[in-house]
Amino acid sequence: xxxxxxxxxxxxxxxxxxxxxxxxxxxxxxxxxxxxxxxxxxxxxxxxxxxxxxxxxxxxxxxxxxxxxxxxxxxxxxxxxxxxxxxxxxxxxxxxxxxxxxxxxxxxxxxxxxxxxxxxxxxxxxxxxxxxxxxxxxxxxxxxxxxxxxxxxxxxxxxxxxxxxxxxxxxxxxxxxxxxxxxxxxxxxxxxxxxxxxxxxxxxxxxxxxxxxxxxxxxxxxxxxxxxxxxxxxxxxxxxxxxxxxxxxxxxxxxxxxxxxxxxxxxxxxxxxxxxxxxxxxxxxxxxxxxxxxxxxxxxxxxxxxxxxxxxxxxxxxxxxxxxxxxxxxxxxxxxxxxxxxxxxxxxxxxxxxxxxxxxxxxxxxxxxxxxxxxxxxxxxxxxxxxxxxxxxxxxxxxxxxxxxxxxxxxxxxxxxxxxxxxxxxxxxxxxxxxxxxxxxxxxxxxxxxxxxxx
Amino acid sequence: xxxxxxxxxxxxxxxxxxxxxxxxxxxxxxxxxxxxxxxxxxxxxxxxxxxxxxxxxxxxxxxxxxxxxxxxxxxxxxxxxxxxxxxxxxxxxxxxxxxxxxxxxxxxxxxxxxxxxxxxxxxxxxxxxxxxxxxxxxxxxxxxxxxxxxxxxxxxxxxxxxxxxxxxxxxxxxxxxxxxxxxxxxxxxxxxxxxxxxxxxxxxxxxxxxxxxxxxxxxxxxxxxxxxxxxxxxxxxxxxxxxxxxxxxxxxxxxxxxxxxxxxxxxxxxxxxxxxxxxxxxxxxxxxxxxxxxxxxxxxxxxxxxxxxxxxxxxxxxxxxxxxxxxxxxxxxxxxxxxxxxxxxxxxxxxxxxxxxxxxxxxxxxxxxxxxxxxxxxxxxxxxxxxxxxxxxxxxxxxxxxxxxxxxxxxxxxxxxxxxxxxxxxxxxxxxxxxxxxxxxxxx
Numbered sequence: 001x002x003x004x005x006x007x008x009x010x011x012x013x014x015x016x017x018x019x020x021x022x023x024x025x026x027x028x029x030x031x032x033x034x035x036x037x038x039x040x041x042x043x044x045x046x047x048x049x050x051x052x053x054x055x056x057x058x059x060x061x062x063x064x065x066x067x068x069x070x071x072x073x074x075x076x077x078x079x080x081x082x083x084x085x086x087x088x089x090x091x092x093x094x095x096x097x098x099x100x101x102x103x104x105x106x107x108x109x110x111x112x113x114x115x116x117x118x119x120x121x122x123x124x125x126x127x128x129x130x131x132x133x134x135x136x137x138x139x140x141x142x143x144x145x146x147x148x149x150x151x152x153x154x155x156x157x158x159x160x161x162x163x164x165x166x167x168x169x170x171x172x173x174x175x176x177x178x179x180x181x182x183x184x185x186x187x188x189x190x191x192x193x194x195x196x197x198x199x200x201x202x203x204x205x206x207x208x209x210x211x212x213x214x215x216x217x218x219x220x221x222x223x224x225x226x227x228x229x230x231x232x233x234x235x236x237x238x239x240x241x242x243x244x245x246x247x248x249x250x251x252x253x254x255x256x257x258x259x260x261x262x263x264x265x266x267x268x269x270x271x272x273x274x275x276x277x278x279x280x281x282x283x284x285x286x287x288x289x290x291x292x293x294x295x296x297x298x299x300x301x302x303x304x305x306x307x308x309x310x311x312x313x314x315x316x317x318x319x320x321x322x323x324x325x326x327x328x329x330x331x332x333x334x335x336x337x338x339x340x341x342x343x344x345x346x347x348x349x350x351x352x353x354x355x356x357x358x359x360x361x362x363x364x365x366x367x368x369x370x371x372x373x374x375x376x377x378x379x380x381x382x383x384x385x386x387x388x389x390x391x392x393x394x395x396x397x398x399x400x401x402x403x404x405x406x407x408x409x410x411x412x413x414x415x416x417x418x419x420x421x422x423x424x425x426x427x428x429x430x431x432x433x434x435x436x437x438x439x440x441x442x443x444x445x446x447x448x449x450x451x452x453x454x455x
Numbered sequence: 456x457x458x459x460x461x462x463x464x465x466x467x468x469x470x471x472x473x474x475x476x477x478x479x480x481x482x483x484x485x486x487x488x489x490x491x492x493x494x495x496x497x498x499x500x501x502x503x504x505x506x507x508x509x510x511x512x513x514x515x516x517x518x519x520x521x522x523x524x525x526x527x528x529x530x531x532x533x534x535x536x537x538x539x540x541x542x543x544x545x546x547x548x549x550x551x552x553x554x555x556x557x558x559x560x561x562x563x564x565x566x567x568x569x570x571x572x573x574x575x576x577x578x579x580x581x582x583x584x585x586x587x588x589x590x591x592x593x594x595x596x597x598x599x600x601x602x603x604x605x606x607x608x609x610x611x612x613x614x615x616x617x618x619x620x621x622x623x624x625x626x627x628x629x630x631x632x633x634x635x636x637x638x639x640x641x642x643x644x645x646x647x648x649x650x651x652x653x654x655x656x657x658x659x660x661x662x663x664x665x666x667x668x669x670x671x672x673x674x675x676x677x678x679x680x681x682x683x684x685x686x687x688x689x690x691x692x693x694x695x696x697x698x699x700x701x702x703x704x705x706x707x708x709x710x711x712x713x714x715x716x717x718x719x720x721x722x723x724x725x726x727x728x729x730x731x732x733x734x735x736x737x738x739x740x741x742x743x744x745x746x747x748x749x750x751x752x753x754x755x756x757x758x759x760x761x762x763x764x765x766x767x768x769x770x771x772x773x774x775x776x777x778x779x780x781x782x783x784x785x786x787x788x789x790x791x792x793x794x795x796x797x798x799x800x801x802x803x804x805x806x807x808x809x810x811x812x813x814x815x816x817x818x819x820x821x822x823x824x825x826x827x828x829x830x831x832x833x834x835x836x837x838x839x840x841x842x843x844x845x846x847x848x849x850x851x852x853x854x855x856x857x858x859x860x861x862x863x864x865x866x867x868x869x870x871x872x873x874x875x876x877x878x879x880x881x882x883x884x885x886x887x888x889x890x891x892x893x894x895x896x897x898x899x
Contacts, residue, residue, distance in 0.1 A: 040503045041835035073753070082763060085753050090821050092828015111831050138766030145721065146769035149789050153719040155616060256718045258612040294535075294557075295547035304543055307602050310609045331613075334605050364552045371554025371573055377504055378836045438616060438718050 022387070022397065023215040025222075029231045030203025033222045034387055034397065035215040038380050044211030045380045046118045047107040048126070049388040052199035054177040055101040055322060056237070063179015064187060064195050066099040067143050071192060072106065073097075074135040076128040081135055084121050091117050101173055102321040103392040109381060112212045116221050119207075123225035126200055136189045144185075147178045155257035155433055162253045163263045163431035171242045171322050201232035206391045210384040242267060242323055249429040256438035260338050263431045264345055265325035266423045271318045272394055280318035281406045282414040283326060283422070288365040289357050289415065290314035290328070290348060295364065298330075302344055308336040312345065321393040326423065338432055352419035356412035369407050482857025483840055485847070486678060488685075492694040493666035496685040497844040497854075499673045501837050505574045507582075507674035508841040509688070511590065512849050514698040515566040515662035517640035518779070523650050525642020529603055530658045531561040534568060536599040539588035543599065549585050553578035557589075563636055564779045565849055566662075571838075574675045583687055590663065591691030595655055607647050614641065619789070622723040622890040625713050629886040630729060630783055634704055664695020671844035673837045704729045704781040707884045715890045722795035722891025723787075726802065728881060730775040730784030733850035737875045739863045741775055744872035746822045747814045748806070749773025749786060754821070760805045761788055767798045773806075779850065784880065792892045799887070806882055813873030827861045 025033040053065050075081035088095045093110040095118075108118040151157045161176050168174035179187075207226065209218050245267055271280045291298050291314035298312040312330035328349075332341045376382050387397045483499045490496060494511075517527045535557055536543040550557050555572040568590060572582040614620035624639050631637030642650075670685050707728050731741055742750075749757035749772045761771040768788040776782035786806060790798045814822070834840055834857065847856050 041831060043831050043835045082754070082759075086821065089751060089754050089825040090828075092825055092830070092832075094829060094832060109832055111828060114828070138763070141766035142762055142769050145767070145790060148720045148791060149769055153618060153721055256616070258616040259609060293547060293551040295544060295551045299547070300544050304602065307605075310606045331609065333602075334609060360552075364548070367552055367554040369554075371556075371578070374504065374506060374573060375556075375571060378506065378838055380835070435616075 023219075024397075025219050027202065027223060027227055029227065029229055031222075031226050031229075032206040032391065033219060033226075034206060034208050034391065035213065035218045036208075036210040036383060036387065037213065037215065038210055038377070038383065039212045041380075042112045042212050043109060043380065044112045044115050044209060044213050045107060045109045045384045046115060046122070047105055047208045047384050047388050048122045049103055049105045049206045049208065049392045050199055051102075051204050051234075051392055052104055052195075053100050053102045054175060054179070055172040056199070057172065057175070057179075059175070060183060061179075061187060061191055061195075062175045062183045063143070063147075063177070064183075064191060065104050066178055067140060067184070067187060068192055068195055069097050069099045069104050069106075070139045070143055071131055071136060072125055072129065074132060074139065075130050076124050077130060078124055078128065079121065081132070084125065087117060087121060093118065099177055101177060103389065105388055105392075107381075107384070115209070115211075115213065115218070116225075119221050119225045122207075123229060126202065126205065126226070127229050129196055129200075131189055131193055131196065133189045136192065140184060140187060143178070144181065147181060147184065150178060151176065152181075155253075155255040155435070156261050158255050159253045159261055159431050159433040160263060162251050163265065163429065166249055166251045166431075167265050167267075167325065167429035169243060169245075171240055173322060173324065197232070198235060201234065202226055202229045203231040204234045206388060208384045208388045208391070210380045210387070240322060245427045245429075247426050251429075251431045252434055253431060254434045254436050257433060257435035258438070259331055260435055261433040262330050262332075262338060262341055262345070264328040264342070265429045266349075267323065267427045268316065268326045268418075268422045269323050270320050271399070272321065273323045278406070278410065278414055279418050279421075282410050282418040283316050284318055285362070285365060285407060285410045286352060286415050286419060287314045287316040287326060288368070289352070289361055292365050292368055297348060301348075302330070302341075306344065308333050308341055308344055310334075319389055319393055319395060325429075342430065342432075349419065349423045352415065353423065356416050359412065362410070362412065362415075366404075366408050370404055373404055482834055482843075482855075482860070485844065485854050485857075486681075487848075487854060488682065490665060490670070490686055490689050492689060492692060494668040494670050494685070494689045494692070495848055496670040496672065496681070497848045498671075498678065498681045498685075499840055499844060500675075500677065500681075501673050501840070502675050504837065505675050506571065506837060507574050507579060507676065507684075508569070508571050508672070508837050509586070509674075509684070510567055510569040510671040510841050510845045511688070512565050512567045512669045512671065512845045513663055514564070514667050514779075514849070515658070516561050516564045517638055518563050518635040518701055519658070519662055519698060520635065520638050520640075520646075522646075523642075523654055524638040524646040525607055525640070526646075526650055526654055526658050527566055527662075528561050528640055528642065529600075529607060529647075529650060530655050531559050531566040531568075532603050532607075533595055533599055533655065534589050534593045535559050536603065537594035537596050538585075539592045539594075541585070541588065542594075542596075546585060546589065549581055553581045555582040555585075557586075559589075561640070563640060563782075565845075567845065569841075583684065587688050587691060590688060593659065595652060595659070597652060600652055600655065604647055604650070607642055608644060610641055611644060611647070618717045618719040618721070618723045618890045621715060621717060622725050622888045625715060625890070626725045626727070626785070626886060626888045627783070629711060629713055629888065630707070630727070631704065634780075635701060636704065636778070636780065636782075660693075661695070662698060663692065665689050665692045666695050667697050668692065669845060669848035671841050671848060673841040673844065701780050707881075707886065710884050710887075712887045713889070715888070716892060717890045719891050720791055721789045722792050722889050723789045724795060724799055724802070724887070724889055725785055725787050726799070726882075726885045726887040727773075727783050727785040728885055729781035731777050731879070732779060732781050733777045733846075734852060735777065737879065738777065740867050740871045740875045741879070743819070743822055743826065743864060743867045744809075744814065744876055745773055745775055745784075746826060747818050747872075748809050751822065751825060756805050756809060756818075757786065757788075757802060760801050761798055765797075765801065767794050767801070771798075771802070795889060795891060799889070803882060806880070810873075810876045810880055810882070813869050813876070816869065819867070819869050819872070823864055823867070826864050830861050833857075833860075
């Protein structure tokens with residue numbers, strides 16, 4: 001078994017080189033430019049990442065980063081609303097944007113000779129957005145519809161939203177990326193103007209370009225279009241820390257549904273906040289022990305084995321700006337009650353605390369990590385995504401190259417150590433979805449979307 | 456993560472030379488042959504990465520369910536739960552310990568088994584050995600059957616709490632009636648309880664046979680190795696027979712509106728009719744037309760009218776889902792209950808206007824630029840190419856499908872679009888489904 005892993009690791013060096021090195025530049029105005037060559041296909045992906053997202057938002061204007069992301073398509077002096085999208089389309093491009101807790105990003109995928117079209121437009125809307133009030137009135141309604149679709153009418157999303165809201169006492173990860181409906185109702189165009197001025201500047205942005213390009217040419221284009229933009233004084237964020245949790249927290253969520261659902265979360269550090277650099281990698285490994293594929297413990301023991309869950313998962317990310325959680329979730333199999341499912345998930349955690357994981361389990365995960373590093377090279381978009389995420393949460397993208405070695409270095413003792421240190425009952429939050437009837441012919445309970453007092 | 460789903464509508468920047476330069480674009484070189492026992496193989500050599508993608512597609516989707524909705528999906532899901540000497544745990548362990556990925560899934564036309572592995576000897580060997588067993592020697596143990604049955608029953612209940620899923624099921628049923636496409640792929644409570652192990656075995660033996668299979672291969676290997684590999688994974692399958700032709704889809708005789716009250720803040724709207732099939736003579740004309748109407752994200756006419764001008768919906772779209780027989784043509788949106796009627800009115804008006812007038816010259820030019828200019832993106836990764844191979848093989852499209860794609864798009868005229876939509880799209884005979892709390896329930 002161990003020899004297989006060694007073989008795979010050797011192999012992994014080759015395609016990385018074939019895919020080309022990463023070049024990093026900084027423009028005079030502070031904007032970072034990162035270029036990765038990948039010459040397999042004549043295409044290029046261009047992403048502009050801003051250091052702003054829902055975790056930057058104070059209560060009262062939650063969701064503003066995401067609404068601003070929508071408004072970024074609503075025109076500048078040079079290009080009226082909608083023209084950005086039309087130009088990208090006419091150049092054969094695909095585009096979109098996304099907002100997360102720690103970032104807002106805009107991307108285009110294009111034939112390689114069209115890169116400049118994207119850079120010119122992105123540079124323009126970095127500083128010159130007009131934010132017309134009449135467009136805002138319509139677009140905030142679109143965002144509310146998005147919230148209804150993603151959250152209000154989805155019992156599992158509602159459960160997760162309530163879970164996060166009670167799990168974090170201090171960290172702004174407590175509020176949803178899309179924002180609370182009340183805050184969307186009260187958002188104004190002036191709020192957006194302020195938010196845009198505050199964060200949208202070259203010294204708060206990173207351009208990531210991956211594809212069939214010459215880094216020097218990309219740099220020249222970036223200088224031409226982004227170079228003239230003036231930097232801003234970007235607000236300094238206070239360091240936020242979640243105070244120690246002093247006992248289990250539970251929340252029940254009632255919503256029209258057919259099936260119950262359960263979320264468990266333990267407060268855990270991330271790379272930026274861990275006392276020991278190996279801890280987040282050990283937590284990453286721990287999550288894979290539970291849920292790294294169909295042969296991992298949750299599928300093997302709870303879905304098959306005891307057959308008490310129809311689905312069960314575990315999730316952890318080391319690459320966020322602030323500390324986070326190791327999450328477990330599950331849906332019970334017919335005939336299993338929620339208490340049994342919860343006990344089973346917690347017993348899995350107990351076991352990680354009590355006994356070291358097997359060498360065989362570690363090696364399986366190492367093999368998966370090594371292989372997926374190669375598979376990633378099949379997607380230029382994903383490669384750019386990883387670089388952009390790390391840069392924007394305040395980490396060095398070079399960590400990506402070290403990732404396999406770091407995971408390989410994790411020992412069974414370290415997995416047990418992080419389980420004992422962080423997966424404690426007092427640091428646990430539990431949310432349980434309790435289905436309300438949704439039989440046909442009834443009218444909607446006043447709670448579903450009833451806070452909507454529009455126009 | 457939240458996406459704005461921005462995309463394009465009419466346009467402006469005419470870039471001379473763009474269309475011309477793209478005409479020369481060709482797809483990857485596809486090789487095709489048939490294995491000794493009759494499985495058709497499509498292969499593209501991709502030497503840049505040490506990866507193999509292998510996808511076996513069977514004409515064994517839910518259209519073959521017969522009287523037991525869910526049978527195709529249940530059978531397909533059980534393949535990886537026990538095969539040859541290995542149970543589900545061992546199969547997962549074997550593959551994952553070499554970093555290989557396995558996917559089994561099914562839709563209405565197709566059922567498939569796909570793997571991705573490194574081409575290094577040990578992972579490749581382990582993956583092929585496991586895959587061959589999964590295909591030819593699944594055990595269908597009773598315990599596994601019962602567990603999968605329960606999971607599918609739970610999935611049915613989860614679907615009942617999702618207004619979009621409720622709408623989709625009602626839409627397919629109303630569109631296709633007793634045609635096999637009307638059957639819910641995930642099964643019903645009754646059918647799932649009725650399926651026996653013998654049903655599963657009979658389904659497997661009938662449809663998981665070489666002459667009913669297409670093998671798509673993309674990876675870092677030469678033709679000789681690809682041939683050996685295809686031979687190896689299919690060798691133990693009996694030749695069997697191709698699945699029989701599906702019955703033709705009957706056009707809708709009259710319009711029909713179905714309203715289902717549902718305790719949701721939004722109403723989910725679907726409207727449409729049977730649309731077109733793969734290889735349809737109007738395929739490219741309808742494809743380009745729909746791109747303009749509702750297939751190009753934010754710059755489509757539907758998005759412009761419903762979302763951009765009125766802020767009524769986050770997601771509004773139209774699409775053709777071409778299948779072996781006429782798959783659906785759908786217009787869809789979700790909006791808060793109080794706005795459902797307005798949104799439906801705008802969607803209908805937009806469609807009627809499009810059928811009457813067709814696209815403008817600018818709209819057509821913009822759509823062609825988007826589709827042809829984006830052609831390199833369609834074939835930019837091994838995972839995209841292997842899906843194209845499976846589709847081309849399964850529907851027996853010509854091997855030069857990708858080579859000719861750009862030229863076929865460029866040849867479409869506005870008059871052809873107006874003509875094809877006028878001949879084939881009949882809003883007065885649409886099925887309309889509204890799930891939500893917008894109105895009191897009407898007769899079903």
